[in-house]
Amino acid sequence: MNKDPKQIANKRAQELKDSIQDYLDVQENIVTGEKIKGELARRKERILELLNGDEQDWKDWKWQLQNRINDVNTLAKILNLSEEEKKEIEYVGENYRWAVSPYYASIMDPVDPECPIRKQSIPIAHEIKDEIGKSDPMAEEYTNPSGNITRRYPDRLIINVTNQCAMYCRHCQRKRNIGEVDKQTPRHLLEESIEYVKNHPEIRDVLLTGGDAFMLSDDTIDWLLTELDKIPHVEIKRMGSRTPVTLPQRITQNLCDILSRHLPVYVNTHFNHPKELTEEAKNATKKLAKAGVGIGNQSVLLNTINNDPHVMKKLCHELLTAMVRPYYIFHAKCVKGTSHFITRVEEGLEILEKMRGYTSGISIPTYIINAPDGHGKTPMLPxxxxxxxxxxxxxxxxxxxxxxxxxxxxxxxx
Incomplete structure (x- = not known):
């Protein structure tokens, strides 16, 4: 008896739909930046009133930097903080710097201490009490052959261009470098770094990061990329920046014009939760894409923030709508003061199991563990x-x- 191909196909289609029903059941309850658009607008108005700013100020990335929130009293006017939370923030602030751009503060839920944006931004006492881990688990001091370089691989290297960021992630791998003062790498060290690249023809890929590469002035970015363009064996330039997430106003037309003059340029950014994919963030990434810049996202797997297969899948789907390719999920490094963010490796593998086949391949990042003492990225695969x-x-x-x-x-x- 011949089987009806249509009947078989329809039965299979139903099986496939059933296989992602658990995700379909919860996806509408996962908070994204787009879903809380109206709420974000109201929070923005309250923050502008508090900081005596207007709409033009909000769009100005330099105003955002100058008005970063870095004291408990101002923060308490934006978030509902308990007395215990205030004391913890002040306590940690004596040892580890914290600061949040007005824009990124607007994404935080003012009443929910479990808000994934708050957890990434606001210090808790565990950062000081935590005795697990090292200040430099990547042993970066032993991978700097010249200038301000980090070299761990045969054909590529990092030039660390600044210690400044728009905000300071509580899970940062370079907390030791932040300090109390924003410092750009001195010009002579940048020149020394470029000279090292010139003298090593095996280097075909240079990543500018820090800190955040987009904290440099437009002129300095243009100069660095111009110098790298002069080196025949440098094929691509990459820039590490979380500003599309935490300070999307930094992605100006002038910056995009500069980057477009130096293609191929790739930006590695760092969205960790779908809530960070706001309209402003998406506009920023689309401007970069329109300028010809390739954009990849490097999430960190963070306990209680994104260590959920459905949340991570939603994040990756939102990234693709913003013209950003999910690139890596990093297993959180064992940095002193950050153990509360660390998950078990099985959780990362479970996320991949729930994505491979259940969503498009372009949505699926590579899960990475950084081997101890700077021995490189190691993929973890089911x-x-x-x-x-x-x-x-x-x-x-x-x-x-x-x-x-x-x-x-x-x-x-x-």
Whole structure:
């Protein structure tokens, strides 16, 4: 008896829909920047009133920087803080710097201490009490051959251009470098770094980061990219910046024009939660894309913030609507004062299991553990190769179905 292909196809289509029903059931309850657009506008007005600013000020990235919130009394006028929270913030602030741009403060839920934006931004006492980890788990002091370089790989390196950021993430791997004063890397160290690149023809890829590379002036960014463009063996330039997330006003037309003159340029940014994909953030990333800049996102897997398969999937979907390619999920590094953010590796693998096959491949980042002491990024992957025979292998599909697959290369004609 012949089977009806349409009937088989429709049955399979229903099976496929059923396989993501758990996500479909919860996705509308996952908070995104777009969903709280009206609420964000009201918070913005309250913050502008508090800081004596107007709409033009809000759009000015330099005004945003000059008005970063870095004292408890001002923060308490934006967020409902308990007396205990205020004391903790002041206590931690004596050792670790904190600051939040007015824009990023507007994304925080003023009444919910579990808000994922607040958790990334506002200090808690654990940062001081935590004895786990190292201040420099990547051993970066041993990977600086010249200037202000970090080199861990054969054909690429980092030039650390500043210690400044628009806000200071509580999970930052370089908390030790922040200090109390914003410092751009001195010109002579930048020149020394560029000279090192010139003298090492194996270097084809240079990443400018810090801190945040977009905290440099437009003129300095233009100068750095121009100098790198003069080096024949440098094929691509990358810039590490969280400003599309925390200070999207920094992505000005002038900055985009500069970047477009120095293509190929790639920006690595750092969205951790769908709530960060606001209209302003998406406008910023789309401006970069329109300028010809490739954009990749490097999330960090953070306990109680995004260590949920549905939240991470929603984040990756939102990123793609903003012209940003999900690139990496980093397992949180064991930085002293940040152990409350660290998850088990199995949680990252579970996220990948719930994405591979269940959403488009372009949505799926690579899960990475940074090997200790700067020994490089190591991908963590679910096991899809079950066994190997002489001429066959057994594979496991995303639906946990096992298949035998031929492993014989066709003979070539002589």
């Amino acid at each position: 096991e899809y190769l079950v066994s190997q025979g002489k001429d066959t292998i057994k594979i496991r599909t995303w639906e946990n179905k096992i298949f035998e697959y031929p492993n014989i290369a066709p003979k070539q004609k002589e």
